[in-house]
Amino acid sequence: MKPKVLEVKNLRTTFRSNKKSFNAVDEISFHINEGETLGIVGESGCGKSVTSLSIMGLIKPPGEVNGDQVTFQDMDLLSLNKRKMRKIRGNQISMIFQEPMTSLNPVYRIGDQIGESIRIHEKVKGTKLKKRVVDLLKLVGIPRPEEIYANYPHQLSGGMSQRVMIAIAMACNPDLIIADEPTTALDVTIQAQILELMKSIQEERGMSIMLITHDLGVVSEVCDRMLVMYAGKIVESGIVEDVLKNPQHPYTKGLLDSLPKKGVDKERLNYIPGQVPSPLNWGVGCRFADRCSHAMVKCHEQIPSLIEIGNEQQAACWLVEEGGELDDVSKGKDTTSIRS
Amino acid sequence: MSVKEKTQPLLEVNNLKMHFPINKGIFSKQVGAVKAVDGVSFTVNKGETLGIVGESGCGKSTTARVIIRLLEATGGSVKLEGHELTNLNPKKMRELRKDIQMVFQDPFASLNPRWTVQRTLMEPMKVYGIGNKSERKRKVGELLNQVGLDESYAKRHAHEFSGGQRQRIGIARALVLNPKLIIADEPVSALDISVQSQVINLMQDMQQEYDLTYLFITHDLSVVEHIADKIAVMYLGKIVELADKEKIFDNPLHPYTEALISAAPEVNALEKKERIVLGGDVPSPANPPNGCPFHTRCHKAMDICKQEVPEFKEISDGQLTACHLY
Numbered sequence: 309m310k311p312k313v314l315e316v317k318n319l320r321t322t323f324r325s326n327k328k329s330f331n332a333v334d335e336i337s338f339h340i341n342e343g344e345t346l347g348i349v350g351e352s353g354c355g356k357s358v359t360s361l362s363i364m365g366l367i368k369p370p371g372e373v374n375g376d377q378v379t380f381q382d383m384d385l386l387s388l389n390k391r392k393m394r395k396i397r398g399n400q401i402s403m404i405f406q407e408p409m410t411s412l413n414p415v416y417r418i419g420d421q422i423g424e425s426i427r428i429h430e431k432v433k434g435t436k437l438k439k440r441v442v443d444l445l446k447l448v449g450i451p452r453p454e455e456i457y458a459n460y461p462h463q464l465s466g467g468m469s470q471r472v473m474i475a476i477a478m479a480c481n482p483d484l485i486i487a488d489e490p491t492t493a494l495d496v497t498i499q500a501q502i503l504e505l506m507k508s509i510q511e512e513r514g515m516s517i518m519l520i521t522h523d524l525g526v527v528s529e530v531c532d533r534m535l536v537m538y539a540g541k542i543v544e545s546g547i548v549e550d551v552l553k554n555p556q557h558p559y560t561k562g563l564l565d566s567l568p569k570k571g572v573d574k575e576r577l578n579y580i581p582g583q584v585p586s587p588l589n590w591g592v593g594c595r596f597a598d599r600c601s602h603a604m605v606k607c608h609e610q611i612p613s614l615i616e617i618g619n620e621q622q623a624a625c626w627l628v629e630e631g632g633e634l635d636d637v638s639k640g641k642d643t644t645s646i647r648s
Numbered sequence: 649m650s651v652k653e654k655t656q657p658l659l660e661v662n663n664l665k666m667h668f669p670i671n672k673g674i675f676s677k678q679v680g681a682v683k684a685v686d687g688v689s690f691t692v693n694k695g696e697t698l699g700i701v702g703e704s705g706c707g708k709s710t711t712a713r714v715i716i717r718l719l720e721a722t723g724g725s726v727k728l729e730g731h732e733l734t735n736l737n738p739k740k741m742r743e744l745r746k747d748i749q750m751v752f753q754d755p756f757a758s759l760n761p762r763w764t765v766q767r768t769l770m771e772p773m774k775v776y777g778i779g780n781k782s783e784r785k786r787k788v789g790e791l792l793n794q795v796g797l798d799e800s801y802a803k804r805h806a807h808e809f810s811g812g813q814r815q816r817i818g819i820a821r822a823l824v825l826n827p828k829l830i831i832a833d834e835p836v837s838a839l840d841i842s843v844q845s846q847v848i849n850l851m852q853d854m855q856q857e858y859d860l861t862y863l864f865i866t867h868d869l870s871v872v873e874h875i876a877d878k879i880a881v882m883y884l885g886k887i888v889e890l891a892d893k894e895k896i897f898d899n900p901l902h903p904y905t906e907a908l909i910s911a912a913p914e915v916n917a918l919e920k921k922e923r924i925v926l927g928g929d930v931p932s933p934a935n936p937p938n939g940c941p942f943h944t945r946c947h948k949a950m951d952i953c954k955q956e957v958p959e960f961k962e963i964s965d966g967q968l969t970a971c972h973l974y
Contacts, residue, residue, distance in 0.1 A: 351840035352811075466704075466931045495867065496705035497926045497945075500911040506924055521712075522840065525913030552915055566845040567915060568874035576852065577845035577874065583810050 312379075313484050314363070314515045315339040319375040321355075321362045330587040331602045332358045335375070337614075340484065345510065345517040347531030347548065349524060349563075353584055354470040354537040360486045364403060365393045381483070399429040402477040406489035408469035412461040418445075418472055419457035425479045444475040449505055467498035471505065478509065488520045503530050524563065528552055533620070536560045539585060539595035541612060546621030556623035558600045594626065602627050658691040658714070658861045660827055664724035666707070666714050670934060682934045684710040684906070686885035687724070689960070692829070692878075697855070697862040699876030699893070701869060701908070705883040705930055708865045712831045716748050717741055728829065746776055749822035753834035755814035759806035765792070765817055772824045778928035791820040794857075795850060812843035816850065823854060831863045835938040836871060848875060869912045873897060879904045884941040885933055887960065901969040903948045940972065948973060 323335040333355040340346045348356045362373045365385065378385040385393065402425075405411040413421060423441045426432050432440060438457070445453035448471040461469060470490065477485050487506070491499040507530060510517060519531060527548060529535050534551055536544040536559065544546065544557040555561040565578040582599040585591075593608040594600070600607065606626050614622040615629055666685040669678045685707040692698045700708045713719045715726050717733060726733045728747060736744065752758040759768060769788045773779060779787065789799040795816040813848060815835060822830050832851070836844040852875065855862060866872050872879055872893070879896045881889045881904065889902040900906045907924045926945045931937055937944050943953035952972050960970040 351842065467929055495930075496869070496911045497703060497907060498929070499913070500923060500925050501927075503913070504923075523913065524841070524915045528915045529913045563841055564915065566842050568845070568848070568870040576849050579845040579849060580842040581846075583812060583843060 310341040310343065311578045312339045313342050313344075313381070314518075315377070315379040316359075316363065317376040317378070319359065319362060319373070319378060321358050321367060322324075322372045322374065324370045324372070328588055330361050330590070332371075332540055332587060333362060336537075336540075336542045338535055338542065338545065340516050340518055341533075342483075343510070343516060344533065345519055345531045347527035347534040348518065348520045348537060349522065349527055349534060350537035351522060351584055353539075353587075357488055359519065359537075360403070360488055360520055364397060364401065364486065365390075375388075395429070398425040398482075400479045400482050401486065402480070402482045404470075404473050404477045404485060404487040404490045407491075408466060408473050409461070409474060412469055414461050415461050416460075418455070418464070420460065422472065422475050423477055425476065429480050440479075441475075444478060445472075447478065448472070448475045449501075450475075451500060451624045466494055467501060470494060470498075470502055474502070474505065474509070478513070481513065482515055484516045484518065486518045486520070489522070490519070492521070492523070492528065493569040499526075506530065524552070524567065536563075539590060540587065541595060541611075541624065542622075543625070544621075544623045545595065545614070547619065550621050556617055556621065556628050557596075557625050558602050558627070559596045561625075562599075594624075605632065611644050656694040657691045658694045658696075658729060660725075660727040660730075661691070661711075661715065661861070662689050662710065662725045662727075663689045664726065665716060665722040666710050666719060666903060667722040680934060681686055682932075683885050683936065684933055685714060687960075688882075688885075688887050689724075690880055690887065690890055692861055694828075694861055695859055696854075696878065697864055697876045699872035699879045700863065700865045700882060701867060701872050701879060702882035703867060703908075703930060705884075705933065706882040707933070708882050709833050710834050711882075712750070712863065712865055716745065716750060716831060725910050734807050736895060746825045747828045749825065749827040751815075751818050751822050751830060751832040751835045753812050754838055755818055756806075756838075759814055761806050764803055764805055768806075768817065769802075769821055769824055771820065776825060778825070787824070791823060794823075794854070795820045796846075810843075811839050812847060812871060819847075819850060819854065823858065826858065827860070829861045829863065831865070833865045834867070835864075837866065837868065844871075851875070881908065884930065884936055886941060886970065887968075888942065888971070889967075889969040891969075895967050901963055901967060901972050901974060902942075903946050903973075904942050905969075907945075907947070927946075940970070 317337050318335045319333055320331050320335050322329055324333050350356045361367050363378055367373050373386065375386060405492045419441050422444055423437050426437060426440055442453045442457060445456060450456050450468065450471055491502050492501060521527060531548050534548050535542050538559050544551060544560045551560060555564055562580040566580060568577060580599050585595060591612060594612055597603040597607040604626060612626045612629060614624045616622055665687055667681040667683050670680040670682060672679045688711055702708045714721045721734050725739050733744065766788050769791060770784045773784045787804055792799050792801060797813060797816055800819045829886065836847050839847060854860060864872065864875055868948055876893050879893050880887045881903050889905045896905060900909060907926050910924045924947055928945050931944055939955050940953040940958050943949045950972060958970045958972045962966060
């Protein structure tokens with residue numbers, strides 16, 4: 309088995325408002341192997357972005373990161389002080405954000421923004437630095453790199469800016485890249501280009517990628533393993549093919565069933581009734597219970613934990629634990645009957 | 649719906665153009681134009697759904713805005729049930745707009761945050777002087793029920809709802825005046841998958857119930873494959889292919905349609921398809937390339953593509969495309 313690059317144990321991120329507090333990420337554990345792409349899937353508000361920010365140490369008060377351990381190369385990231393964390397960020401772990409247009413600083417030239425982390429972490433200067441940056445621009449497939457070096461972000465298109473973001477992330481040859489919805493803001497043909505690029509760089513450099521997305525299609529095409537998150541918890545994890553072909557958790561199955569299918573002309577789409585619960589009323593039971601057609605009494609009373617199904621696949625569901633069968637979770641009922 | 653009903657054209661768009669002038673200098677001399685929509689023609693029959701797909705900046709939203717005259721067309725004609733819309737005076741246009749309603753993309757930005765749902769839904773009726781106050785209130789209740797919301801929600805404000813619920817309100821608002829045509833501009837793009845399918849189902853139910861015609865604008869091919877009868881693929885202000893959805897997906901003629909279909913990531917990874925990855929970016933509509941607008945990225949480009957604009961013509965039964973290959 310390949311060594312683990314990152315291991316997260318019982319990570320918990322709490323946000324406090326006036327009187328109330330809730331765990332946006334609630335005791336989740338997972339790991340990423342060397343050279344692997346891990347996909348984290350879930351709908352808005354499930355805690356997938358908070359997970360990545362917590363690992364990077366970018367959660368600001370009133371948010372608070374607790375948890376047992378986040379181990380990265382024998383270091384516990386949770387116990388590092390600010391100065392040490394800054395040495396890792398952008399150097400060994402880097403991030404790619406969703407909106408390339410707003411993530412770049414509009415008043416600095418492209419070349420300076422890419423070179424910044426090399427200058428800070430590796431103390432390279434002058435023509436040497438420029439050469440490194442131009443090489444990076446070439447790596448991410450930007451035409452006329454010498455010219456683009458001196459351009460400002462507004463002169464680039466969305467796809468080009470995302471390539472620049474990838475170049476920034478790649479600048480110090482990181483061991484792990486966290487990509488938070490890297491292609492969501494892009495058009496499909498550009499998305500295809502960027503995903504292809506990320507794959508080829510990974511093959512060349514061998515870094516691990518943690519890819520956060522809501523698009524199951526993207527996960528299916530680029531990831532090795534995946535986690536499905538719902539309301540701050542991991543509900544299912546496993547090798548992408550296994551999870552997508554043989555989902556064990558009713559939520560995963562519901563998500564897959566909701567997608568419009570190619571070539572199948574059906575009058576109605578399947579759906580998951582109801583909506584994601586607010587973090588303030590998650591209750592004590594399984595957080596999916598209210599929307600689940602398989603919910604039992606136990607589901608409303610006790611929260612299930614992840615159990616091993618075999619071949620690295622895990623699911624957190626009482627039904628799985630009791631060996632029950634999943635049939636059609638989301639039969640299209642009359643829409644008018646949905647009340648929240 | 650029978651086949652007969654569908655053959656009646658409801659909306660006819662002919663050679664529609666929308667050019668935005670580019671002005672420079674202190675006298676604002678016009679130095680060029682952004683050809684956002686450049687000669688678009690299509691017909692939508694009654695009870696039918698036409699899907700318009702394309703990437704950002706291809707002019708799909710602008711087309712919608714020109715049809716409903718939120719923008720004044722530079723040229724061409726738009727006919728609703730045979731009546732020309734582009735030359736109507738504002739008063740008459742306002743009357744006709746009752747028949748065309750819009751559902752917008754962003755459910756967070758398209759509802760007035762200071763109004764209750766009831767006021768939002770009553771406003772169109774007030775503008776057109778329909779019913780008295782109690783009748784309007786009753787209608788609001790009915791509509792809310794129909795779109796799957798509780799009547800008691802009428803007193804709430806937009807911020808109290810989730811994205812999916814807001815989009816339901818947006819749909820209810822479009823239905824208030826019993827329109828004939830609904831233009832939906834990316835109505836589900838901002839929603840999560842599980843909610844997205846709820847809203848698509850609702851739109852299909854409403855279509856059957858009220859015999860609506862949809863112009864459905866989206867960038868998501870799987871959504872459009874599900875909901876549309878016919879599909880128009882746009883690129884750089886022009887329609888490059890127009891046909892029944894089966895034909896578009898089974899036998900795409902235009903290389904761009906082909907690339908677009910192959911680029912969409914699929915969950916069903918059983919059969920890894922040969923992907924056509926297009927090089928480069930979409931050129932700027934202010935300075936489109938000569939010849940076929942797609943030739944700069946086309947994997948099948950020939951010499952003629954660089955010089956001559958291909959004609960948009962029928963290739964086989966009901967399948968139109970603009971490409972020199974045919």
